[in-house]
Amino acid sequence: MAKIDLDPEFASRFPEGEGDGRPPCQLYLISPPAYDPGFPEVLKAVLDAGPVAAFQLRLKDASDMEIMRAGGVLKPILAAYDVALIVNDRPDLARELDADGVHLGQGDGDIAEARSLLGHDAQIGVTCHDSRHLAMEAAEAGADYVAFGSFYDTATKETVHRPDPSILGWWTTVSEIPCVAIGGISPGNAAPLVEAGADFLAVSGAVWNHADSPAACVAAFADLLRA
Numbered sequence: 001m002a003k004i005d006l007d008p009e010f011a012s013r014f015p016e017g018e019g020d021g022r023p024p025c026q027l028y029l030i031s032p033p034a035y036d037p038g039f040p041e042v043l044k045a046v047l048d049a050g051p052v053a054a055f056q057l058r059l060k061d062a063s064d065m066e067i068m069r070a071g072g073v074l075k076p077i078l079a080a081y082d083v084a085l086i087v088n089d090r091p092d093l094a095r096e097l098d099a100d101g102v103h104l105g106q107g108d109g110d111i112a113e114a115r116s117l118l119g120h121d122a123q124i125g126v127t128c129h130d131s132r133h134l135a136m137e138a139a140e141a142g143a144d145y146v147a148f149g150s151f152y153d154t155a156t157k158e159t160v161h162r163p164d165p166s167i168l169g170w171w172t173t174v175s176e177i178p179c180v181a182i183g184g185i186s187p188g189n190a191a192p193l194v195e196a197g198a199d200f201l202a203v204s205g206a207v208w209n210h211a212d213s214p215a216a217c218v219a220a221f222a223d224l225l226r227a
């Protein structure tokens with residue numbers, strides 16, 4: 001099963017004193033807000049364009065049946081590229097889809113309940129806004145990653161929290177659990193978040209609304225994250 005957690009053998013590949021013991025920052029795609037029948041072909045082009053660690057199915061206005069249908073179509077594509085399928089908000093649908101995990105916001109339910117439904121191997125991510133306290137709580141409750149944001153203006157979601165990038169660096173000093181940066185991230189503004197310590201960049205609008213193509217945007221992220 002695709003995993004998005006830190007590779008425990010990663011640190012041992014660095015001689016002492018080199019590297020910070022964490023794998024390089026990776027891309028975590030958030031789906032477009034609505035599912036289009038042409039999307040599987042777009043997704044394949046995107047996954048051919050550069051490495052992607054995870055894909056979150058985030059269809060806020062879709063019915064359960066629409067989410068299940070979309071997930072059912074996308075799951076084998078993602079599996080073929082070894083990309084983790086994370087379902088937003090809904091542990092029950094994540095289980096029905098046999099997805100790799102679920103992303104929970106602060107109002108989306110209990111981490112322990114999601115864990116008991118999805119099992120030990122599931123990836124459970126938790127929104128922590130700009131809060132060190134929420135992140136510590138999420139880690140203690142068994143989250144597999146914590147997400148901070150919104151770092152930049154975004155048209156994808158109404159947001160009220162604006163963390164400083166230093167929260168990412170702080171997190172890497174207190175926890176081995178990966179941290180995800182989210183909110184208005186593009187190839188042009190991502191560098192400070194990568195430098196601050198983000199393990200993953202979660203991106204939606206910059207990819208799906210890219211002036212040239214979604215694949216061009218993922219290729220630009222690949223160049224940035226390789227550098």
Ligand SMILES: Cc1ncc(COP(=O)(O)OP(=O)(O)O)c(N)n1
Nearest residue numbers: 088103104105106127147180182202
């Ligand atoms: C990776 C990631 N981080 C944060 C969010 C936001 O979750 P939430 O606060 O529950 O808001 P919605 O996405 O449900 O509108 C996320 N989805 N993914």
Ligand SMILES: Cc1ncsc1CCOP(=O)(O)O
Nearest residue numbers: 150154156183184203204205
């Ligand atoms: C879901 C979510 N949570 C905080 S910002 C955000 C939107 C992410 O999408 P974009 O990359 O288009 O800003």
Ligand SMILES: [Mg+2]
Nearest residue numbers: 089104105108
């Ligand atoms: Mg949510």
